[in-house]
Amino acid sequence: MQRKHNQKAWFLVLPVFLLVAFSAIIPLMTVVNYSVQDSFGNNEFYWVGAEWFVEILNSERFHSALGRQLMFSGLVLAIEVPLGIFIALSMPKKGWGASICLVLMALPLLIPWNVVGTIWQIFAREDIGLLGHTLAALGVDYNYTQDAVAAWITVVVMDVWHWTSLVVLLCYAGLSSIPDAFYQAAKIDGASRWAVFRYIQLPKMKRVLMIAVLLRFMDSFMIYTEPFVLTGGGPGNATTFLSIDLVKMAIGQFDLGPAAAFSLVYFLIVLLVSWVFYTVVTVQDAEASK
Amino acid sequence: MAEIHLKDISHAYMPEPKGPEDYALKALDHVWQDGGAYALLGPSGCGKTTLLNIISGLLTPSEGAVKFGEQDVTTLDTAHRNIAQVFQFPVIYDTMTVRQNLAFPLRNRGVSAGDIDARVLEVADLLGIIDRLDEKASGLTADAKQIISLGRGLVRRDVNAILFDEPLTVIDPHLKWQLRSKLKALHQQFGFTMIYVTHDQTEALTFADKVVVMNDGEVLQIGTPEELFEKPIHTFVGYFIGSPGMNFLDAKVDGNQAMIAGQSIALTANYADTHNGKTEVGIRPEFLSLHSPDHKTNAGIRVTVQTVEDLGRHRVVKVDAAGTPVTVLVHEDEEVPSGDATLVFDPARTLVYRDSRLVEGVG
Known part of the structure; x- marks a missing residue:
């Protein structure tokens, strides 16, 4: 069957897309932006790549908080x-x-x-x-x-x-x-x-x-x-x-770069655990209903 | 093993019942014969399930005693009565296999593993589910689940009676017949007492040797399907059993004559005219016939034909008898007069009811 495509339909999704962009994606991208740069005030930023991530993942402080x-x-x-x-x-x-x-x-x-x-x-x-x-x-x-x-x-x-x-x-x-x-x-x-x-x-x-x-x-x-x-x-x-440590780092010490890397690692851990958990539950459910 | 005697029992769900209207089950004294197949028939909410739960011990009656043979079991809990019950919605243990489900009642009673295995195989064979024993019970269809519920009852050797609480409600119509005949076959093979609750008269009449008709917490009649059909002792029974139900017409009865709307019909017995309450004449649609208005008879009244429904083998004719609607079953070969007609009663089948109860005439 030939289906009619109406490109105008995208406009219907646009409001939601914009809302999610403003509420979630743009702030998240800001954090990503901070996490790969270093700043010394005056709005000057330097590209540091994955340096902050390496530092956070190797730091005793992060390990003990985790x-x-x-x-x-x-x-x-x-x-x-x-x-x-x-x-x-x-x-x-x-x-x-x-x-x-x-x-x-x-x-x-x-x-x-x-x-x-x-x-x-x-x-x-x-x-x-x-x-x-x-x-x-x-x-x-x-x-x-x-x-x-x-x-x-x-x-x-x-x-x-x-x-x-x-x-x-x-x-x-x-x-x-x-x-x-x-x-x-x-x-x-x-x-x-x-x-x-x-x-x-x-x-x-x-x-x-x-x-x-x-x-x-x-x-x-x-x-x-x-x-x-x-x-x-x-x-x-x-x-x-973790979250208390993160706030200390970001607002107490104003280490924006490491704090941004910290947040992303933190976010990924929660996401990963929840995803694993959700998958296990749905797989079990599917097996139970067989 | 033993008959079940309900001795003057009644039950109210509220703590301090005042009048008869507070009772979900009104006074009842009845003996269920060992090995009988009974049906409990009545509209929803009439107390059938209450009665069933009293027998199985899920409820303790407010008054009276329950005896299994000579033993008084009124306060004995369910697990220690030799009763099994199958519920309206199939109950299975989701996490277990079919085999574990069947073994469950025995495991709980501490039967040895060897005996359990043997017994489960025996019952599975009987129910025709031996090849599905290792399937997960949760994935089965409703009728298979209901068979397993039944199997959990059969698996216990000591079971004396099996109670069914509208067990076929959730089963597909074409499987109902299969399951019902399976039940009958099991009953004939093992001879345990079966009590079967339903609101479907076909189910009750085909399943049971004896049917118990209930309404509003009261047992109205206990009898064979023939008795219920031919001599309903209460107008409710007449109306509830039969399709379509019995006709009742207000009448004045004197001697062997009944006056309906100023016209008299003959009766086969004499009734004294001493009653002050409501008197009715009851007759099943099968025993009425319709004739042309000028038909000569001593047992007919003038009516007006209103509607005719053709059901193939016979027709259901609704007529108006001086304001009272009456249903007549007419065989497909017979003529149905249109407009005015004479409705003829079969005197041998014409019953008299006073205050809704059947009265017997003299002679």
């Missing part, structure tokens, strides 16, 4: 995912209890990120904070501004408090979509509580769980505001994650 970042994301996922599933399973399925639980769960998600940081900054303070002061009164040696371990615990607990709800809500949605007949059939088949979880609930939750893991990975990998407000990356560099 290590801390991976450790943070790993810890956060390892706690939030099982905890989220557990809470979702324990929530009532219907009635007023369910509504109350859902509202309570949604609350932490509605708080602005810097407020979350501030809440925990005060909450965990040894002198006036409810948590910090109580711990001190109990004789626990806990001071997140001095001790790296205490700082890590505080940052991780804060993130768990803030984001477990997201996992809970996604899992809860997955659980609600399971028809009653499945539970009834399992009862008739004599399935134990564990078997019900393993063979009915987990498989039905798998899809939303994948989304939850992906979202939590990306968000925790790019975390900035809360630890910045809480610890400012300290004590020392103990909680300086």
Whole structure:
């Protein structure tokens, strides 16, 4: 069949194209531009090629920030995912209890990120904070501004408090979509509580769980505001994650070239991990539906 | 193994039922004979599934007791009753193969691996799915999934009764017949009790030896398909069973005469005229005939023919009898008068209902 081509149709896509260009492509290109040049003020730029990239990829500073970042994301996922599933399973399925639980769960998600940081900054303070002061009164040696371990615990607990709800809500949605007949059939088949979880609930939750893991990975990998407000990356560099380090480099030291290279490497890591994850999920899905 | 006795049970989903309208299942006392094939028939929301879930133990009745033979199982949980249930939507365990699905109820009950393998093969052979045992269950069609649900019930040796909750709803029409005959064959082979819930009368009447007709939480009649057809004891049963359903006309009955819209028809028995409530005459469309207006009879009334639908073997004629619509089945060879006609009742098939219940005449 002969198809008519109407070149004017391109005009219909133009607004979106321009919008994306302004919001994403042009800023990204600016960063690319900085990453291959050096500047000494006065708007003078010198071509340096891949030098900044080589420097960043070989720098001890980047390696340790990346290590801390991976450790943070790993810890956060390892706690939030099982905890989220557990809470979702324990929530009532219907009635007023369910509504109350859902509202309570949604609350932490509605708080602005810097407020979350501030809440925990005060909450965990040894002198006036409810948590910090109580711990001190109990004789626990806990001071997140001095001790790296205490700082890590505080940052991780804060993130768990803030984001477990997201996992809970996604899992809860997955659980609600399971028809009653499945539970009834399992009862008739004599399935134990564990078997019900393993063979009915987990498989039905798998899809939303994948989304939850992906979202939590990306968000925790790019975390900035809360630890910045809480610890400012300290004590020392103990909680300086990639984005905090990047901001220090770009705005604190005004090393625009290395910072631009840093951002691009950072961006590519997130993109790569998400892509790998997405591919694994879709391949599995395709196999499951065969 | 044993008959199932529902002893004065009733069920309400709300905690403190006040009147009969609060009950999803009204008082019922019935014994399901061991090895019987029963159908539970009624419109959606009439309490069929509630009744089924009480038998399988998914629900505990608000009142009354459930007995399997001599044993009282009212509070016994589902897993420990020798009951299997097949649901409206096929339930399979997605991550397992067909073989693992069939083995699941046995594994949960701690049967040894050797016994499980042997039993699974036996059941798979019976259901004709032996060559698909190692396929992933999630990829199967709806009817294959439903067969596996059934297989999970059959695989347990102790199963005494299998309950079906509208199991063919999601199955393609041409496969329904196959599955239904498979069920019948299995029933004849093994003789376990089968209780089959449906709102489709064809399904109920072809499947069951005994049909239980329910409406609004109440069991109206339990009988063979013939009984339901010939002597419905409640107007709802008459209306619900049969296609088209039974006709009911307001009447005044005295002795062996019924007066319908001022014209009398003969009855075969005597009925006392002592009733103050609503009296109706019921007759199936099959037992009515249409004649020309000047036809002489002692069991006819004047009607007006309104519409005629030709269904091939017979025609469905809608007539107006002094304001009441009546349906008549006319054989393809017979004439249908147009306009005015005489509607003739077969006296032997003309039944009398008072307050919707069948009453028997004397003599």
